[in-house]
Amino acid sequence: MDFGLLLSAYAQQQNGRKLPRQRMLYEALRSAILEGTIAQGARLAATRVLADELGIARNSVLYAYERLAAEGFIEAGRHGSVVAHSGLQKPSSKRLGAPLPATLSKRVAGLRNDRDALKELVAFRPGLPALDEFPIAQWRAAMERAWRGVDASDLGYGGSHGHPWLRRAVADYLKVSRGVRCDIDQVFITDGTQTSLDVAARVLADSGDIAWIENPGYNGARAAFQATGLRVVPVPVDAHGIAPTPEHWRQSPPRLIYITPSHQYPLGSVLSLERRVALIDAARAHGSWIIEDDYDSEFRHEGPPLSAVQGLAADTPVVYVGTFSKTLFPALRLGFMVVPAQLASAISLTMGEISRRGRVADQIALADFIDSGMYSRHLRRMRRLYSERREALLEAIDRHLRDVVTVSGGAGGMHLTVRLDAPLSDVDVAREALARRIIVPPVSSYCLPAPDEHRYNGFVLGYAGVPADSTDGLVAQLRNVIETMVQARES
Structure with a gap:
């Protein structure tokens, strides 16, 4: 197999998503195993050989192989690394003997479109873990x-x-x-x-x-x-x-x-x-x-x-x-x-x-x-990951929103809460952000009317399911939404 071509093709599918080479290699191999491009039982190239072929450090290949082994995708032995027989690979339609129908009913197609649209609505949905980091092979x-x-x-x-x-x-x-x-x-x-x-x-x-x-x-x-x-x-x-x-x-x-x-x-x-x-x-x-x-x-x-x-x-x-x-x-x-x-x-x-x-x-x-012990290991990984994603969100807020929001909570967990300091309704801002496919639930929607109680106006920003390299751009879009609404209010 031409691993250089495999890695290049995967990188092109990422639409400009920036990843370290070791992470890109891990994801490309994982995707190829899941899709059946690399078959179960196939022997992977030796780490030194693959590093030379790709022109990257051997440690980067070791990282990818070790992570794939930890998640059950490959098995390491004395004679090299072999793709595990996990039952995860998807069957190819070519092996089924007949082509699939070209179209679906309008009702089913509409449902599928709705589902696909909801999949894209992740940032900043509270309570959603990093599903792409779940050890599927171990769970299977x-x-x-x-x-x-x-x-x-x-x-x-x-x-x-x-x-x-x-x-x-x-x-x-x-x-x-x-x-x-x-x-x-x-x-x-x-x-x-x-x-x-x-x-x-x-x-x-x-x-x-x-x-x-x-x-x-x-x-x-x-x-x-x-x-x-x-x-x-x-x-x-x-x-x-x-x-x-x-x-x-x-x-x-x-x-x-x-x-x-x-x-x-x-x-x-x-x-x-x-x-x-x-x-x-x-x-x-x-x-x-x-x-x-x-x-x-x-x-x-x-x-x-x-x-x-x-x-x-x-x-x-x-x-x-x-x-x-x-x-x-x-x-x-x-x-x-x-x-x-x-x-x-x-x-x-x-x-x-x-x-x-x-x-x-x-x-x-x-x-x-x-x-x-897999559960505890998974939690340790997620703590580190969520801590990184939390820091990325805090840095993006400081860079783009420091004059319009105040962070009011988030020493733990999977979300940050911010107070909206601009003269806008959190419900209105959330509605405009949703039109740009960004979920920022308004804090006021979590409140019941109470006598003499402070009115909350802000957002609940779930960061667990948002990759750190995507955060800055999303927060910048939220800044644009708020700025546009403030300008419209003042005009």
């Missing part, structure tokens, strides 16, 4: 191992708790990484955070009870509580997290309190230790339950990791919820909740009524992924 291998162990008895709905292996793996991981106090009987596998919130609301409160949510805060929590008939009361957030006043406790004593303490969504503040302890004490005194959504806590970029509120003391009135959608990929649709021991039977009963567990292979594969 875990799935294949899982299916080899599945028999007919696993094909039913399964228990409401979730698969025991995954529950145990989640419990062990949370105890070490987040300081959560739990055993396997307290862990429930769910379809994600929304399911966890729905179950918690059904078990812990009755229609008409009060639920506190952060303001601004996660709209999914508001929707889950309102759907179960709860009265939602917004509680303000400041630089130290949720900040209820004595009047809140007297006038609107809550049954449920929803918090995102590790990285408040969307402002990015961290709930201080003093407030964490005070919230637990007040919740106990008022008979309230705290729902702790440990949103993107795995990605802290400044300072040491913070333990969960749930683990601060024994028998805290806390239901701890999390998801793998941010750390792995959204399509996985697996999350978890950790409940106090006395709630386990009630949670199990409710889970059995509203949600039939299944997808046993996915759960086994995830347990394998965690226990093998």
